[in-house]
Amino acid sequence: MNYGIAIHGGAGTILRSSMTPEKEKLYTEALKKAMETGYAILEKGGAALDAVEAAVRSLEDCPLFNAGKGAVFNHKGGHEMDASIMWGKDLTAGAVSLIKHVKNPVSLARAVMEKSENVFLCGEGAEEFAKEMKVEFAGEEYFHDAFRFEQWKKAQEQEGVYLDHNIESDVRGRMSEENTKDGSGIGPGTSDIGLSIDKKFGTVGAVALDKDGNLAAATSTGGMTNKKFGRVGDSPIIGAGTYANNHTCAISCTGHGELFIRSVVAYDISALMEYKNLSLREACEEVVMKKLVKIGGEGGLIAIDKHGNIELPFNSEGMYRAMKSSSGVEKVEIYK
Amino acid sequence: MNYGIAIHGGAGTILRSSMTPEKEKLYTEALKKAMETGYAILEKGGAALDAVEAAVRSLEDCPLFNAGKGAVFNHKGGHEMDASIMWGKDLTAGAVSLIKHVKNPVSLARAVMEKSENVFLCGEGAEEFAKEMKVEFAGEEYFHDAFRFEQWKKAQEQEGVYLDHNIESDVRGRMSEENTKDGSGIGPGTSDIGLSIDKKFGTVGAVALDKDGNLAAATSTGGMTNKKFGRVGDSPIIGAGTYANNHTCAISCTGHGELFIRSVVAYDISALMEYKNLSLREACEEVVMKKLVKIGGEGGLIAIDKHGNIELPFNSEGMYRAMKSSSGVEKVEIYK
Numbered sequence: 001m002n003y004g005i006a007i008h009g010g011a012g013t014i015l016r017s018s019m020t021p022e023k024e025k026l027y028t029e030a031l032k033k034a035m036e037t038g039y040a041i042l043e044k045g046g047a048a049l050d051a052v053e054a055a056v057r058s059l060e061d062c063p064l065f066n067a068g069k070g071a072v073f074n075h076k077g078g079h080e081m082d083a084s085i086m087w088g089k090d091l092t093a094g095a096v097s098l099i100k101h102v103k104n105p106v107s108l109a110r111a112v113m114e115k116s117e118n119v120f121l122c123g124e125g126a127e128e129f130a131k132e133m134k135v136e137f138a139g140e141e142y143f144h145d146a147f148r149f150e151q152w153k154k155a156q157e158q159e160g161v162y163l164d165h166n167i168e169s170d171v172r173g174r175m176s177e178e179n180t181k182d183g184s185g186i187g188p189g190t191s192d193i194g195l196s197i198d199k200k201f202g203t204v205g206a207v208a209l210d211k212d213g214n215l216a217a218a219t220s221t222g223g224m225t226n227k228k229f230g231r232v233g234d235s236p237i238i239g240a241g242t243y244a245n246n247h248t249c250a251i252s253c254t255g256h257g258e259l260f261i262r263s264v265v266a267y268d269i270s271a272l273m274e275y276k277n278l279s280l281r282e283a284c285e286e287v288v289m290k291k292l293v294k295i296g297g298e299g300g301l302i303a304i305d306k307h308g309n310i311e312l313p314f315n316s317e318g319m320y321r322a323m324k325s326s327s328g329v330e331k332v333e334i335y336k
Numbered sequence: 337m338n339y340g341i342a343i344h345g346g347a348g349t350i351l352r353s354s355m356t357p358e359k360e361k362l363y364t365e366a367l368k369k370a371m372e373t374g375y376a377i378l379e380k381g382g383a384a385l386d387a388v389e390a391a392v393r394s395l396e397d398c399p400l401f402n403a404g405k406g407a408v409f410n411h412k413g414g415h416e417m418d419a420s421i422m423w424g425k426d427l428t429a430g431a432v433s434l435i436k437h438v439k440n441p442v443s444l445a446r447a448v449m450e451k452s453e454n455v456f457l458c459g460e461g462a463e464e465f466a467k468e469m470k471v472e473f474a475g476e477e478y479f480h481d482a483f484r485f486e487q488w489k490k491a492q493e494q495e496g497v498y499l500d501h502n503i504e505s506d507v508r509g510r511m512s513e514e515n516t517k518d519g520s521g522i523g524p525g526t527s528d529i530g531l532s533i534d535k536k537f538g539t540v541g542a543v544a545l546d547k548d549g550n551l552a553a554a555t556s557t558g559g560m561t562n563k564k565f566g567r568v569g570d571s572p573i574i575g576a577g578t579y580a581n582n583h584t585c586a587i588s589c590t591g592h593g594e595l596f597i598r599s600v601v602a603y604d605i606s607a608l609m610e611y612k613n614l615s616l617r618e619a620c621e622e623v624v625m626k627k628l629v630k631i632g633g634e635g636g637l638i639a640i641d642k643h644g645n646i647e648l649p650f651n652s653e654g655m656y657r658a659m660k661s662s663s664g665v666e667k668v669e670i671y672k
Contacts, residue, residue: 086598091598091599091631092598093597093598097458098458098459098461116565117594118565118567118594119593119594119597119598120567120568120569120573120597121565121566121567121568122433122434122458122459122566122567122568123434123458123459123566124459124566125434125564125565125566125567126565126566128564128565128566129564129565228461228464228465229452229454229457229461229462229464229465230457230458230459230460230461230462230464231454231456231457231458231461232456232457232458233456237456237573237574237575238573238576238597238598238600239573239575239576239597239600239603240574240575243600257455258453258454258455258456261429261455261456261574261575262422262427262428262429262455262574263427264574264575264579264600264603267575267600267603267604267607268603268607271603271604271607271611272611275607275608275611275612276611276612295427
């Protein structure tokens, strides 16, 4: 039996020309670490569900990615995070949105799935549930990141709402010119630990197939910089941002959430395989490179099918991604 | 070109044996009124989007149904309403959840669709958007209904979370015995206007096809009695509770929301038609009578396809429903 895992750290305008070898190394290492964390679980015979949760937690804990610790600021200067998880074995699922103080939203989503009668909990109510479940909380200071704060101030000045990648080059340009002497982009405006240099679309995710043939998927996000009105994207929406079904595949998406919701992207891949007998590759091509492109839905997804085939399609400039499978394939990639 | 509309006022344990002719008449009249309101728009050449919004507003304004005015009480004794709408012409959509003070949540969902960059707004943020949009608000007193309040107190005593229909017979029995002299169930515990006698599953919805061949769907709900933790069901989830696509069909669901989310019910009907070439009837049979039954997903849905065919399948005891089509078919039904 094949097994394997794929992860993503967001898609968007990620150009080789705007990367330095140092930044590239930081991203590559973080992706590799998350991938290896999940893969180790699968290798020992662990469940795909544990593998995707562990991989996503690793990405949530890393300030490079817009989820958990690296979550962007919303319009009010706070953080609102969304996450979801689905278990292909029995089609159970859990999702949370507008979470402000939970360290690892993906684990809260899993608690909703396993320890509540519900699938989707939202806002303060979801945090009340988190308290009852004794899920780990984190204060505002944990989520505060100097780069994210700069990003947000810039967005506020322009009264814009941004996907993570939209103002990346602006902010980086500004920081390089104004805040640093060496032009590296690492200056007083960046995070203390010097990691939050280069930012992108705002989502992380993982999909996995374990030795028992069970599929799982998980997604987590910090949303859009300066977002207003309790906006919720596709990440916590089962069928849109996340889906897993042992009969077909497991999917985690990253992209322009509104268009991914309207296109029911994650379930659409599964439906094309189940109803039209497309392969995973053909289904991904159809949805990401044709249907989404047609309506301007920028982004991508990671996918694994019940045989362990892995696809990492995206229609944007780049997507932080990694995969490792028992068949010996291993990749950590950023650009097209 | 055929055109037509279908509406529902919820599904669940609705038995002929527990109905009186008086109660039946009230429901029938309310369903007919909502259906005629939407149909009149279609007949005059209006848009399916206007027809479904108007029909759902009519049901939201009626205290018999668990949406808008008739919304049930949540755990904290307040109201949290969800709604969504989708336009099959261009696959645009709008959804809101955990709305407390908006008179017609379906119209707020439409404002999100047409006047924001987003698809899904949640909680206080969504109400801030509603204020900017000058959507009509209503105070707690508008949503307060004596029958709903009794239902909630009963649920609180038993520390239970109920779908609307679960405690219906209990509460009705209790009210008949304790609160009324004539056994009609109409007593001091019921609404002032004497309408809130018999309650069921908690959702309303409408689907329509207009003369221009455009499909639309809308759904609205007051959620589950005594629900906690900011629980969100399938009603505001595009793909689960609501979906419309001019190439296939328009769908609005009512049932056990968690199972409808996990099954991506509304989009599944569309996918079966598009990818497997099933007819609307075959797709409804497959999803409602087979797939949902298999996982215990009680409920039903209303569906109209691009040719004007209408299906009203449900796997529960009953579903409040009505339909009217330009081909001359007209129905208002409650039981199996």
